[in-house]
Amino acid sequence: MRLIRATLLACLVGSVFMAVNVATGDDIAERAHKLHFSSIVLDTHDDTTQRFFSKAGFDMAQRHTDGHIDIPRMRDGGMNAIFFSIWIDGRTMGPPAVQKAIDQIDAVHQMVRKDPKDLAFCRTAAEVREAHKQGKIAVLMGVEGGHMIGNDIRVLRTFGDLGVRYMTLSHFYNDEWADSSTDKPAHNGLTDFGKDIVREMNRQGIMVDISHVSDKTFYDALETSKAPLIASHSSCRALCDHVRDMSDDMIKALAAKGGVIQINYEKSFIDQAYKDAYDKASGGVVATMNNITK
Numbered sequence: 001m002r003l004i005r006a007t008l009l010a011c012l013v014g015s016v017f018m019a020v021n022v023a024t025g026d027d028i029a030e031r032a033h034k035l036h037f038s039s040i041v042l043d044t045h046d047d048t049t050q051r052f053f054s055k056a057g058f059d060m061a062q063r064h065t066d067g068h069i070d071i072p073r074m075r076d077g078g079m080n081a082i083f084f085s086i087w088i089d090g091r092t093m094g095p096p097a098v099q100k101a102i103d104q105i106d107a108v109h110q111m112v113r114k115d116p117k118d119l120a121f122c123r124t125a126a127e128v129r130e131a132h133k134q135g136k137i138a139v140l141m142g143v144e145g146g147h148m149i150g151n152d153i154r155v156l157r158t159f160g161d162l163g164v165r166y167m168t169l170s171h172f173y174n175d176e177w178a179d180s181s182t183d184k185p186a187h188n189g190l191t192d193f194g195k196d197i198v199r200e201m202n203r204q205g206i207m208v209d210i211s212h213v214s215d216k217t218f219y220d221a222l223e224t225s226k227a228p229l230i231a232s233h234s235s236c237r238a239l240c241d242h243v244r245d246m247s248d249d250m251i252k253a254l255a256a257k258g259g260v261i262q263i264n265y266e267k268s269f270i271d272q273a274y275k276d277a278y279d280k281a282s283g284g285v286v287a288t289m290n291n292i293t294k
């Protein structure tokens with residue numbers, strides 16, 4: 001299982017390197033277009049689950065005029081694989097959190113069942129490649145926040161069995177065993193139980209996602225995990241000084257162990273002037289975070 005995960009990561013790293021290689025020359029748009037449409041393009045974090053889960057009648061097969069994701073526009077945009085995010089507010093914990101996560105996991109499976117001509121549920125890199133060969137969009141799942149296992153390692157195993165392929169260790173708030181970047185430190189990073197969670201994720205082949213976690217949690221996870229880590233939706237602190245972003249040292253440490261960072265293009269994570277203005281208008285970072293689900 002670790003080999004499969006490594007293959008998926010290698011695929012991601014390849015995409016990043018190729019993008020860097022075409023960043024010169026006059027015909028950049030044409031070359032970028034060719035590269036994009038000849039690659040398996042994978043989005044590692046998408047929140048559309050909230051739409052087809054909570055909005056009665058939202059149909060992925062129809063072209064919509066709002067939001068960003070539906071099947072026709074994924075086809076147009078050459079997006080071949082997508083991780084739908086399983087997300088609930090980090091202040092919901094215990095059994096209600098588990099129940100709500102399972103409701104959304106089921107909604108993803110039902111959505112794929114409704115559209116078997118266009119979509120294929122995938123658990124491995126090999127399955128993603130096979131779906132692509134058949135002209136289908138590969139659907140995967142990531143759980144965005146360790147609070148959704150209800151502080152119970154057996155629930156993590158069950159999520160794995162249901163096809164979850166990454167879990168973000170925390171969301172905006174600390175959970176019972178990992179500190180978040182946007183909450184007051186409570187655990188000094190990962191607790192011993194949190195480290196057991198990371199080891200169990202390694203055993204299950206569930207990727208360890210460090211987007212949202214505190215810097216200390218990141219370094220604890222990096223030290224504990226035998227498999228490379230991913231940042232499913234973070235950006236670069238050197239460009240925009242946001243706690244949700246990664247410092248250069250963190251990015252280098254991530255890469256040294258084979259991990260990858262997937263960039264989040266939420267404007268307040270990539271544009272310092274925008275972030276400063278937003279913070280001023282909204283009263284600070286944490287207030288900002290309460291109002292968005294990025």
Ligand SMILES: [Zn+2]
Nearest residue numbers: 144233293294
């Ligand atoms: Zn997020």
